[in-house]
Amino acid sequence: MKKNRQKKIWERLTPLSKDDRSWDIAFWQTQSPSARLEAAWGMVRDFYRLKGKKVDAHKLRLQRSVENIKRA
Numbered sequence: 001m002k003k004n005r006q007k008k009i010w011e012r013l014t015p016l017s018k019d020d021r022s023w024d025i026a027f028w029q030t031q032s033p034s035a036r037l038e039a040a041w042g043m044v045r046d047f048y049r050l051k052g053k054k055v056d057a058h059k060l061r062l063q064r065s066v067e068n069i070k071r072a
Contacts, residue, residue, distance in 0.1 A: 010027050014020070028036060048055050 008030075012023050014023075031039075045055050
């Protein structure tokens with residue numbers, strides 16, 4: 001059963017030309033790793049939908065290009 005937690009709402013008003021990312025960094029640092037991954041995965045799905053491509057779970061995978069990791 002899920003715990004009944006209140007959702008915290010973040011908002012800000014800023015000019016689009018302002019290049020201050022401190023608010024964004026503070027927001028994402030409060031999120032759990034699973035929430036960050038879920039948000040990133042949602043952006044990938046949205047990208048494919050905007051391009052008119054079918055969202056296929058077998059094609060949408062994280063790239064696995066690391067073969068070996070050695071301690072220096």
